Amino acid sequence: MMGMIFNEIExxxxxxxxxxxxxxxxxxxxxxxxxxxxxxxxxxxxxxIVRSVSQLLDLEVAETLRQVGxxxxxxxxxxxxxxxxxxxxxxxxxLNVNQIIHPQVKVMYPDAIPPVFEFEHxxxxxxxxxxxxRLFSALAEGFIMGSAEYFDELCEIEAFELPKPExxxxxxxxxxxxxx
Ligand code: HEM
Numbered sequence: 001m002m003g004m005i006f007n008e009i010e011x012x013x014x015x016x017x018x019x020x021x022x023x024x025x026x027x028x029x030x031x032x033x034x035x036x037x038x039x040x041x042x043x044x045x046x047x048x049i050v051r052s053v054s055q056l057l058d059l060e061v062a063e064t065l066r067q068v069g070x071x072x073x074x075x076x077x078x079x080x081x082x083x084x085x086x087x088x089x090x091x092x093x094x095l096n097v098n099q100i101i102h103p104q105v106k107v108m109y110p111d112a113i114p115p116v117f118e119f120e121h122x123x124x125x126x127x128x129x130x131x132x133x134r135l136f137s138a139l140a141e142g143f144i145m146g147s148a149e150y151f152d153e154l155c156e157i158e159a160f161e162l163p164k165p166e167x168x169x170x171x172x173x174x175x176x177x178x179x180x
Contacts (some may be wrong), residue, residue, distance in 0.1 A: 001046050002112055006035035008075045009049060009068060017056075025052045029156055040111050062138040069142020074150050080105065088145040090174045091156065094126065095119060115140070124172040127160060137168035144172055152177050 010033075013022045026033040029048040035041060047061075054064035077084050083104050087093040093101070102114035115136070118129040128144070130137040141157050148155035155176045159170040 001041060001043055002037070003035040003039035003041060003110060004037040004076075004079060004109075005046070005072070006033075006041060006049075007037050008072050008079070009046075010035070011075065012068060012071045013053065021056070025049060025056070028052050038109065038111070041138075065136070065138040066145065069139040070145040070149065070154040071142075072139075073143045073146025073171070077150065080108065087170065090144070090151045090153050091126065093147045093151070094128075094144060094172070095121075125173050127169065127171045129167065129169045131167040133167075135165075137170070140172060148174055 013025065022033075026049075029045070029052055031045055031048065035048070036086060050065050051061055052067065053068070057064060057067075076174045082108050083101055084093055086100075087096065098116055098119075102112075102116075105112050105114055115130060115132040115134065117140070118131065120127040120129075128140070130140050145155055153176055155175075156173045158171050159168075160171050
């Protein structure tokens, strides 16, 4: 995973706890933690950090990854400005992730290996198929939750198919928050 993702996870932990907690997590994982934003580091290090954070928060690993994704999305949007500027809703953002967002990320950061999704949708639900052996489908769910919050919308996510080695499917429904 790209170093910038580790940098943002560090920022999340420091905001939730403090710098010492981040250092403790790294120590527990046996990691040095000198992540440069353009560097590329083993996914195993993400999993190790997420496992350690899950113990700290007393949450399941998948739920921890979801919450990390939720908090990460607005940070990524701020870090790579312009990529999402044209979108006005979480649905637009999600449905442009394959054609616009991730390809632009790849142009700017050729080492990035973003996932590809398949979407099916009717009026109500967007069915999201995450097809990647990297098994970050809970991170994708978190990014979707973060997109909803970014546009001040609510979202419901339901598992559709249990995660398998080749990916996972879930369905998403966004709705505007009720004002007043
Ligand atoms: C709802 C929208 C999005 C979803 C569902 C999504 C999903 C994901 C997932 C699951 C990964 C982990 C890699 C993998 O599973 O193979 C990832 C990686 C990444 N995404 Fe997205 N993403 C979204 C939006 C964005 C946005 C808005 C940005 C930037 C502004 C972004 C930038 C990146 C970057 C830099 C990586 C790291 C790639 C790597 O380490 O190789 N994504 N995305």
